[in-house]
Amino acid sequence: MSSLAPTSTQAASAENAESLRRDALRERMALFGLCSPAVLIVLIMLVIPVGWLFYLSFVGADGGFSLENYERMVRRKSYLRIFETTFTVSIATTAICLLIGYPFSYFLSQLPKRAANLCLITVLLPFWTSLLVRTYAWLVLLQKQGLVNQWAIELGLLEEPLKFVHNMTGTLIGMVHIMLPFLVLPAYNAMKAIDRDYVRAASNMGAGPVKAFWTVFLPLSLPGVFAGSLIVFVLCLGFYVTPAVLGGGRVIMVSMKIASNIELFVNWGAASALGVVLLLMTAGILWLAARFVKLENLTGGGH
Numbered sequence: 304m305s306s307l308a309p310t311s312t313q314a315a316s317a318e319n320a321e322s323l324r325r326d327a328l329r330e331r332m333a334l335f336g337l338c339s340p341a342v343l344i345v346l347i348m349l350v351i352p353v354g355w356l357f358y359l360s361f362v363g364a365d366g367g368f369s370l371e372n373y374e375r376m377v378r379r380k381s382y383l384r385i386f387e388t389t390f391t392v393s394i395a396t397t398a399i400c401l402l403i404g405y406p407f408s409y410f411l412s413q414l415p416k417r418a419a420n421l422c423l424i425t426v427l428l429p430f431w432t433s434l435l436v437r438t439y440a441w442l443v444l445l446q447k448q449g450l451v452n453q454w455a456i457e458l459g460l461l462e463e464p465l466k467f468v469h470n471m472t473g474t475l476i477g478m479v480h481i482m483l484p485f486l487v488l489p490a491y492n493a494m495k496a497i498d499r500d501y502v503r504a505a506s507n508m509g510a511g512p513v514k515a516f517w518t519v520f521l522p523l524s525l526p527g528v529f530a531g532s533l534i535v536f537v538l539c540l541g542f543y544v545t546p547a548v549l550g551g552g553r554v555i556m557v558s559m560k561i562a563s564n565i566e567l568f569v570n571w572g573a574a575s576a577l578g579v580v581l582l583l584m585t586a587g588i589l590w591l592a593a594r595f596v597k598l599e600n601l602t603g604g605g606h
Contacts, residue, residue, distance in 0.1 A: 353582070359575035372576035382560075382577075389556045389581075392471070392546065393539035396478045397486075400535050403479070404486040405528060411487075412494035423491070426484045434481065438548045441477045442468055445549075469551025477545040482538060486531035493527020494520075533592050537585055557581050 363369025376382040411419045429437060444450050445467035452464035467473050497520060505515040543558040557577055564574035 356575045356578055356582075359571050360579045362572045364572075369572075372572045373580075375573065376576065376580065385555055385557055385560050388554060389540060392474060392478065392542075392554065392556060393536050395475055396482055396539050397532050397536045399475065399479045400483050400486045401528070401532055404483055404490060404531065408487050408490035408494055408528075409524075411491050412497075419491075419495075426487050429481065429484060434544055437481060438477055438545050441473065441480065442548055445473050445476065468549050469553055471550075471554055473549035473551075474546050474554045477549045478539060478542060481545060482535045485534045485538065486528075489527045489531035489534065490524065491527075493530075494524045496527075497523045529592075533589075537588065540581060540585055 360372055361368055361370070363371045411422055414422065446452075447464040447466065449467075451467065452461065455461040456464065467476070501519050501523070502515050505519045506512070510518065541558050542556065543562065546554050546556050547559055547562075558581075561574045561577050564570045564577070
């Protein structure tokens with residue numbers, strides 16, 4: 304009798320384990336069935352086009368397999384200058400957005416909720432206007448006969464109009480205006496989530512307002528600031544409209560070169576190769592970011 308009891312118990316445990324495995328499998332299959340439409344959409348809209356992009360990048364002028372599209376980027380220094388310009392504009396835009404966006408986000412986080420919400424409307428207003436309209440509005444404002452130069456001359460700040468467009472200056476002004484909300488919103492979210500008891504505790508231990516900010520508030524706000532900076536930088540890498548309009552052909556980024564390869568030279572292979580390189584660079588940047596900061600902290604919730 305005593306030898307049969309453990310055997311029956313083991314058999315019951317094995318049967319229960321098998322039943323749990325079957326239930327888990329059925330649950331996974333049901334979840335997969337629910338997710339399959341979304342998976343199919345992602346496959347059709349993202350994976351297949353990117354795969355086609357990779358394929359075209361290895362097609363040469365004769366229609367066969369070739370590395371000539373990538374070799375061209377290595378041989379010609381113009382491509383290096385284009386990538387250098389792309390990263391210069393992206394880094395400069397991110398830095399300026401950080402210099403403007405962090406103090407503004409901190410200001411919003413210190414306001415009462417109702418006042419902060421009203422101020423956030425001003426941050427969200429640009430999203431309600433077409434990107435193309437905003438870009439051409441800056442073109443009108445910044446040109447030599449534009450309002451900025453006219454007002455500066457009338458106020459005695461300038462003796463003659465300055466060239467604000469069709470150069471790097473105009474490009475950065477337009478891109479900072481468009482990208483600033485992408486930094487302010489994550490930074491504000493991270494700052495608003497910081498428990499004010501931490502700052503008060505630092506003050507109770509003898510830290511002044513400045514020291515409490517640098518030692519407590521700033522470190523806790525960095526995940527959201529880093530997330531916003533990363534979003535701005537990655538979006539800038541593929542920007543097209545603003546550099547094309549405000550740069551006036553003097554600020555050439557990778558996206559503009561891709562467009563010219565297709566529109567002017569009808570060279571899909573060269574354009575695809577540039578797109579693949581830019582995609583891999585972006586993926587590498589995101590991978591490096593994930594190595595230094597946990598992905599769950601990029602939302603500002605990792606306090």
